Amino acid sequence: xxxxxxxxxxxxxxxxxxxxxxxxxxxxxxxxxxxxxxxxxxxxxxxxxxxxxxxxxxxxxxxxxxxxxxxxxxxxxxxxxxxxxxxxxxxxxxxxxxxxxxxxxxxxxxxxxxxxxxxxxxxxxxxxxxxxxxxxxxxxxxxxxxxxxxxxxxxxxxxxxxxxxxxxxxxxxxxxxxxxxxxxxxxxxxxxxxxxxxxxxxxxxxxxxxxxxxxxxxxxxxxxxxxxxxxxxxxxxxxxxxxxxxxxxxxxxxxxxxxxxxxxxxxxxxxxxxxxxxxxxxxxxxxxxxxxxxxxxxxxxxxxxxxxxxxxxxxxxxxxxxxx
Amino acid sequence: xxxxxxxxxxxxxxxxxxxxxxxxxxxxxxxxxxxxxxxxxxxxxxxxxxxxxxxxxxxxxxxxxxxxxxxxxxxxxxxxxxxxxxxxxxxxxxxxxxxxxxxxxxxxxxxxxxxxxxxxxxxxxxxxxxxxxxxxxxxxxxxxxxxxxxxxxxxxxxxxxxxxxxxxxxxxxxxxxxxxxxxxxxxxxxxxxxxxxxxxxxxxxxxxxxxxxxxxxxxxxxxxxxxxxxxxxxxxxxxxxxxxxxxxxxxxxxxxxxxxxxxxxxxxxxxxxxxxxxxxxxxxxxxxxxxxxxxxxxxxxxxxxxxxxxxxxxxxxxxxxxxxxxxxxxxxxx
Numbered sequence: 001x002x003x004x005x006x007x008x009x010x011x012x013x014x015x016x017x018x019x020x021x022x023x024x025x026x027x028x029x030x031x032x033x034x035x036x037x038x039x040x041x042x043x044x045x046x047x048x049x050x051x052x053x054x055x056x057x058x059x060x061x062x063x064x065x066x067x068x069x070x071x072x073x074x075x076x077x078x079x080x081x082x083x084x085x086x087x088x089x090x091x092x093x094x095x096x097x098x099x100x101x102x103x104x105x106x107x108x109x110x111x112x113x114x115x116x117x118x119x120x121x122x123x124x125x126x127x128x129x130x131x132x133x134x135x136x137x138x139x140x141x142x143x144x145x146x147x148x149x150x151x152x153x154x155x156x157x158x159x160x161x162x163x164x165x166x167x168x169x170x171x172x173x174x175x176x177x178x179x180x181x182x183x184x185x186x187x188x189x190x191x192x193x194x195x196x197x198x199x200x201x202x203x204x205x206x207x208x209x210x211x212x213x214x215x216x217x218x219x220x221x222x223x224x225x226x227x228x229x230x231x232x233x234x235x236x237x238x239x240x241x242x243x244x245x246x247x248x249x250x251x252x253x254x255x256x257x258x259x260x261x262x263x264x265x266x267x268x269x270x271x272x273x274x275x276x277x278x279x280x281x282x283x284x285x286x287x288x289x290x291x292x293x294x295x296x297x298x299x300x301x302x303x304x305x306x307x308x309x310x311x312x313x314x315x316x317x318x319x320x321x322x323x324x
Numbered sequence: 325x326x327x328x329x330x331x332x333x334x335x336x337x338x339x340x341x342x343x344x345x346x347x348x349x350x351x352x353x354x355x356x357x358x359x360x361x362x363x364x365x366x367x368x369x370x371x372x373x374x375x376x377x378x379x380x381x382x383x384x385x386x387x388x389x390x391x392x393x394x395x396x397x398x399x400x401x402x403x404x405x406x407x408x409x410x411x412x413x414x415x416x417x418x419x420x421x422x423x424x425x426x427x428x429x430x431x432x433x434x435x436x437x438x439x440x441x442x443x444x445x446x447x448x449x450x451x452x453x454x455x456x457x458x459x460x461x462x463x464x465x466x467x468x469x470x471x472x473x474x475x476x477x478x479x480x481x482x483x484x485x486x487x488x489x490x491x492x493x494x495x496x497x498x499x500x501x502x503x504x505x506x507x508x509x510x511x512x513x514x515x516x517x518x519x520x521x522x523x524x525x526x527x528x529x530x531x532x533x534x535x536x537x538x539x540x541x542x543x544x545x546x547x548x549x550x551x552x553x554x555x556x557x558x559x560x561x562x563x564x565x566x567x568x569x570x571x572x573x574x575x576x577x578x579x580x581x582x583x584x585x586x587x588x589x590x591x592x593x594x595x596x597x598x599x600x601x602x603x604x605x606x607x608x609x610x611x612x613x614x615x616x617x618x619x620x621x622x623x624x625x626x627x628x629x630x631x632x633x634x635x636x637x638x639x640x641x642x643x644x645x646x647x648x649x650x651x652x653x654x655x656x657x658x
Contacts, residue, residue, distance in 0.1 A: 212549070
C-alpha cells in the first residue's frame, strides 16, 4: 500500500512513522503548510517529499491511500477531495466537526467505492480491548455502571486550533469521542446523554466536562474529560457489574518505565510495535484497503461516537438531557 | 452544668453503622452507655449480648433512662423514633439519611426546633482529616474559583433491609448520595440548585435501585457529579467502598480520598486482598463532638437541617430518574 500523509503536526508524524513500519507499505509523500521536525525527519529518511499542501499529495497518482491528520474542521473537505481523487482515507478522530460533514464523507466513500476509517484508536489500546473481552466473557456478570476518565492539559497551551472550540469541538469532540466509541463497542447503542461543562469553559482554551450516558442495555456510564489540568495526564476506566469489577488507570501499571537522570541521555529502547495501538490500527487499515477484513472501527462507528459527543455538548449548552 | 456522666442510648441496631456508634459511645470519657432498644426484641437481645449492655423492652423505657439518643435503625424508623425523643426533649443524633422523605425530615426538624433541643445528623466523613484540609484549602482561596467537581461514594450492597423499599425508602441513591452532598454544602457553603440522575436495578434481585449517577449544580452554578452505586462487588472487592473527589479549580486540581492513604493487606485469613484504613476512627470523632455539644448545650455540630438539605437533593434526584430531565431541588426555608 502506497501512502500519503496530509497534516504536519504530532499525529501526522506518528502515522508517517508507522507507515514505514508496516511491511508492504510505503510512505510516498507528505503534504502540509508546516511540519514538525519529527514529521520532516521521518519523511526525509524514506526520501518522501514534504509538499506545501495536501492537494499536492492527492495529485500523485501513485498513492493508494492517505492519512488525514489535520484540524477537525478540515476533515470533511480533505476527505472528500481524497476520495474523489481515488484514495482510501484514514482520518483522525473525531471523524468530522458536524454530523452533516460526517454523513457527506460516508456517502462519498460509498460513491467512489473507497475505504474510510476514523482513528478511534482506543479500540486498539490493549487494556481497553482486553476489558471488552472480559465483559463479553461474563467476568463481571451483568454490566451496570461504567466510568471513564480522560483528563489532561489543553494542547498547545490553548493557543493553537485545539483551544478554539468552534474548530476542535473542545473536550467533547476531542476526548469524550474516544470513550464514547469504546463504550459503544462494549455495550452497544446509547439512549440518552446529559452533560455539564466547567465554569468559564473556553477561557484560554481550557475545557472540562462531566457526562452521564444511559445505554439501551441499561448500563449507566459516567464519562469525564478535561483540558483543565495544570500538568499531567490521567486516563482510566472502570466497568462494574453484578459479578465483578474491572479497573484500569493509565500510568498506574505500565509494563516498562524509566526514571532517567537529567542529561544522562538514557532512553528506553523503542517498543517492538506488537503493542503499539496506532501502528495496529493503521496496519488493519492497510489490510482492509488491500482487500482484507474490515478493521475494528469503520466510518459509521465514527459517526455514532461523534453523535454522542455532539449530544453531550448540546446538553451542556441547553441544560437538557438529549435523547439519541 | 453538671459533672454527672451523660447517659447515652441507641434506638435501632439494624444499620450497618450501629455497632460503631455503640462501641465508640462506650469508650468516651464522661459518657455512660445505658443500653439499646430495637423494634425486633430478638435483634436487641443479640446486640445487647454482643456489646455487653442492656436491651430495653420498649422505646419509652429507653428514653426515660437517657440524656441523649442515637438512632441507628432502618431509614423508615427514624421519623417515629425521633418524634418520640423530641416529645421527651432528648437531644438526638440520627443516622443518615435523616429520613427517606423530605416530608418526614421536615417534621423531625420542626419537632426538635419546637422542643428546643438538638437534632443532629450522622455525617462522620466531615471528620476525615483529608476532608477538613480540603475545606480549609477551598476556603483559603488559594485555589481560586472552583470550576468542576467529580465525586464518588460507591459501596458494596449492604444487603437485608437496604434492598427493601418500605424500610429503606430507596436504594443506592438514597443510601449514598447524602454523605458527599453534605460535604459539598459544607465545603462550598452553597445550597443545591438542580440535579439530573440516572438510576437502575442492574446487579441485584431487589426492588430498589442498586446503581445510579447524579450530576447536580449548586446555586453558584458549580457542577458536581456523584456516583452513589453499590458497584463494589462483594466479596471480591478489597474494601467496603469509597469517598473520593477531584476538584478542578482555577489554580489547580485537587484529588481527595477520604479514607486514604490505604494499606494493602493480603492475608489468607480473608482469602482476598484487603485495603485497610489508616486507623482514624471517624465515628469516635463524630460522637465525641456530638456529646460535647449536648453536654454544653451548643448547637448540633451537624444539624437536622443539614440532614434535610441532602434529602431534598435525593428526592429531586429520584424525580429526575423518572422524568429523564434535570429537576429543581426544592430548598425549604429554615
